[in-house]
Amino acid sequence: MRNLSRGLWLGVGAVLLIVLGWWAWDRFRPYAFHGTVLQSAEPAFDFELQSADGPVRLSDFRGKVVLLYFGYTFCPDVCPTTLFEVQRTMELLGDDADQVQLIMISVDPARDTPERLKEYVQYFHPSFIGVTGSEDAIAEVATHYGIYYQKHEGTPATGYLVDHTATITVIDRKGYVKLVFPYGTPAEDMAADLAYLIRH
Amino acid sequence: MRRSMRKFLLLGIAGLLVGALAACAKAQGPHIVVEDAWGRPSPKVATAGAFYMTLRNTGNEDDALIGAESDACGTVELHESFKTPEGAMGMRPVEGGKIVIPAGETVELKMGGLHIMCIDKQVDFTPGTKVQLTLHFEKSGDMPIEVEIRQPK
Ligand SMILES: [Cu+2]
Numbered sequence: 001m002r003n004l005s006r007g008l009w010l011g012v013g014a015v016l017l018i019v020l021g022w023w024a025w026d027r028f029r030p031y032a033f034h035g036t037v038l039q040s041a042e043p044a045f046d047f048e049l050q051s052a053d054g055p056v057r058l059s060d061f062r063g064k065v066v067l068l069y070f071g072y073t074f075c076p077d078v079c080p081t082t083l084f085e086v087q088r089t090m091e092l093l094g095d096d097a098d099q100v101q102l103i104m105i106s107v108d109p110a111r112d113t114p115e116r117l118k119e120y121v122q123y124f125h126p127s128f129i130g131v132t133g134s135e136d137a138i139a140e141v142a143t144h145y146g147i148y149y150q151k152h153e154g155t156p157a158t159g160y161l162v163d164h165t166a167t168i169t170v171i172d173r174k175g176y177v178k179l180v181f182p183y184g185t186p187a188e189d190m191a192a193d194l195a196y197l198i199r200h
Numbered sequence: 201m202r203r204s205m206r207k208f209l210l211l212g213i214a215g216l217l218v219g220a221l222a223a224c225a226k227a228q229g230p231h232i233v234v235e236d237a238w239g240r241p242s243p244k245v246a247t248a249g250a251f252y253m254t255l256r257n258t259g260n261e262d263d264a265l266i267g268a269e270s271d272a273c274g275t276v277e278l279h280e281s282f283k284t285p286e287g288a289m290g291m292r293p294v295e296g297g298k299i300v301i302p303a304g305e306t307v308e309l310k311m312g313g314l315h316i317m318c319i320d321k322q323v324d325f326t327p328g329t330k331v332q333l334t335l336h337f338e339k340s341g342d343m344p345i346e347v348e349i350r351q352p353k
Pocket of ligand 1: 280
C-alpha cells in the first residue's frame with residue numbers, strides 16, 4: 001500500500017517535470033532564423049547614395065529593419081521575382097511593415113536614373129526606395145556588403161546584362177548586418193524572421 | 201439477307217481500319233500543348249518583361265521552341281536565368297537558340313529559369329491585359345497564343 005502511493009507520487013512528479021520542461025523549452029528556446037545568420041562585430045557600412053527624393057543614408061533608418069537589395073530595372077525575371085516576394089512579405093507583416101525599409105541599390109548606374117528607380121520600386125510597394133550613384137560609389141557599397149556584380153555582353157536587343165548577387169541583406173534596428181536571405185526565400189520565411197527582429 | 205449482313209460487317213471493319221490508320225498518321229510527330237501562359241505585371245519604366253508557360257509535347261517526336269514574336273514587344277528572345285559560378289544570378293539567351301521539348305515530356309518556363317523575354321514593351325503590362333504572342337516551333341510551325349498579365353500564383 002505504501003509502495004503503491006509512493007509510486008503514484010513519483011509518476012505524477014515525472015509527468016509534471018516533463019510538462020514544465022517542455023513549456024520552458026518552448027518559451028525560452030532560441031529563435032531559429034530561416035535566413036543565414038551573420039555575426040557582425042561592427043555596424044553595417046553607412047553609405048550615402050541618391051534617390052529621386054534626395055540623398056539616402058543607411059543611418060537614416062536606424063531603429064528600423066533595413067533590407068538591401070542590389071539589382072537593376074532592365075532585369076525582367078530575377079529582380080521582380082524577389083521584389084514581389086518582399087511585397088508579399090510586407091503584406092504578411094501587416095502593421096509591422098512600417099518597421100521595415102527596403103532599399104534597392106542599382107548595379108546599373110549608367111542606365112538606372114533615380115527617377116526610373118523610384119517608379120520601378122514603388123510599383124512593388126509605396127515604401128520601397130531605389131538609389132544609385134557613381135560607378136565608384138556603387139562598387140564601394142557592393143564590396144562592403146560582399147555583393148558581386150559583373151556586366152556582360154547581351155544581344156543587340158538587350159544591350160549589356162548584369163550578373164549580380166541576388167540575395168537580400170538584412171540590417172537590424174541597431175544598424176548591424178544580421179541576416180542574408182538567399183534568392184528564392186519565400187515571403188513566409190522572410191516575414192517570420194523580420195517580425196522577430198522587429199520585436200527583439 | 202445473310203449476305204448483305206456480311207457485306208455490311210465487312211464495310212464496317214474496313215471503315216474502322218481506315219479510321220485507325222488516319223488516327224495513327226495524325227499521331228505521328230510532335231504535338232505541342234501550351235498551358236497557363238502568363239506574364240508578370242511591371243511598371244512602364246521596366247522596358248523588358250518575361251512570359252512564362254508550360255509546354256507539353258504529347259506527340260511521339262521531339263520538337264523545339266525556336267522563337268516568338270508579338271506586337272506587344274519590340275523584340276522577343278528566349279532566355280534563361282541561371283546561377284553564375286560566383287553564386288550570382290545572371291541571364292542569357294538559351295543554348296543553341298532553342299528550347300527542346302522532348303516527345304512525351306513537359307518543359308516549364310518559370311520565374312528564375314527559362315523565360316520568353318519581351319524587350320521594349322509596347323503596351324502596359326497591367327493585370328488583366330491579354331498579350332497576343334506567336335510561338336515558333338521547329339516542327340510544329342507557328343502557334344498563336346494569348347498571354348495573360350497577372351500576379352504570380
Ligand atoms: Cu531575359
